[in-house]
Amino acid sequence: MKKPYLAELLKRYLHDDCTEGEAWTVEQWYEARDMPRPTPPTPAEANAAKARMWRQVQAQVQPKPALWHSPALRWAAAAIVVLGVGLSVLVALQRPAVGTKAALSSAAVVRFGAANGWITCTNPTTKATKVALADGSTVTLQPNSRLHYPKRFDGPDRRVTLSGEAFFEVAHDARHPFRVLTNKLETTVLGTSFTVRAFPGQAEAAVMVRTGRVRVAPSPAPLADAQRATPAAIVLLPNQQVVYSAAAPELRRELVAQPAQLAPQLLTFNERPVAEVLASLQAAYGVPILYDGAALANCTVSLAFGRESLFDKLDLLCRTLGASYEREDEKIVFRSRGCHSE
Template identity: 50%
Template structure:
């Protein structure tokens, strides 16, 4: 089977358009795999693993009329994609395998799938007490009871997560392109199949976002960006086609620590520090440039961080810029107001 046909098969499986025989055959292999991508293997290790996968796929292939070479392509692709569950094509099948008739090992238990086919949000309570809010046209998949002790879910679409803290078991969200790891926090992951970029936004706590290894024929491992750490009001944006991962502020940072926001002849530096505290945003400025500068401002009526900064800049003749989730306040001195 040519690689293009294999890619088409895996895409059909993810979209739920396989024939019944194709779907059963793929799931027979897929359900037997442990959670999470495999570590990098040597050439000998990949060959040994390919043979093991081929043995697992042999019973399944009887369900299809494909020649043996086709299933060898599938096994090889699974190895090249890092054992599948985090890969770009197998990352989100439309439905989990059917429940077995007899008790099965934890790794082979059927997946629980939560699909939001409504126009509103769908609340999902996870086995560890964490909660996910699925947006429309989104799907969440995980093992019953988080089998194997791993708090791992697989997402297609968009969801907001409120994660129960467990220092011993990090919570992991896999999409087709990235994995997000946390201990306990709240964040949003947006990864619809049709969108060019995957976005992870943090509301509270910290998360680590790592691109997944590309499938066979993609970029080299050296070209894949390293992980980045996100803090509240920050987001990671990953473009797999360009292998680019960057950090930035969310469009509308939320208020984390309310402040009075009323300044009567107060130093500009005090205003900037209050904004940093309120929104948890790194605002950089030159103390020498604002030394001796004071303002009379009431920023309570400005709803957003950027609206407050605009008013401060108008009052002082300053400007600001953004880069890598930081704001730089540019001042050449103060003007009378």
């Protein structure tokens, strides 16, 4: 260890201006000598300390075999060996093993290709990937799906093509509708969030709406099928979906599998009319709930709903009243024999 380097190292250490590795070197020396850490010295004390440390360090680094048997030096050497082994293992773990380069390069990754002002994103992986569009919209592209979209939206509408499944969060632009084209359906929105599922080779395609309003129509038929009747477009509301089958061309409006609560709302009732409970659930989820008001006129309940799904909440209400419900297209029909006042 050269004297100028040691002097500079001690100066930086005493002024708390050295790296972690340099501090570790100085502190190991202190530990080996069983000396306390120094407090910032005066200039005169600093100069004296530098000279004293230099003499002590020089004495330890002289090639005297007897000194190697000192317990302090043996512990310091062991620490250095352990540190070196640890660094070697870390480097070895981070370095790819021989023969893995080809395997890593052939692993499935999301691919982007560009041509003629359009971009194609292909997701052959097992995880969804997020794609940002030029208008501020975002698309969550599911595995085994492909999205074709322009670098810039310049026309009267914002048009993308999907093969597979994706969730769209569309930036609002009333003058430029957003259109998603698949081999079976064409979906048009102004600004909303929804999912489109249309995998090649599958008989059915579906559109599921989370927020806003979405217009869905069958994709234009090929010339060979031009004589077939085409279902009229329909407008979907939150928690609704449409399922389309080319085999029997029709658009079926349904509830989504698990309706989402559209706005936070306290759903706690203490001896409240059942009609009020049903109205609150309808408002919270945007799902029409039909019931016989006369039959429920005398029915009250005390319930506190939490994070259950809409259908779990209805199950609890039905168990309380001895009632039942069923789904009919985009609606829920609630049935009860009523309650008799005592």
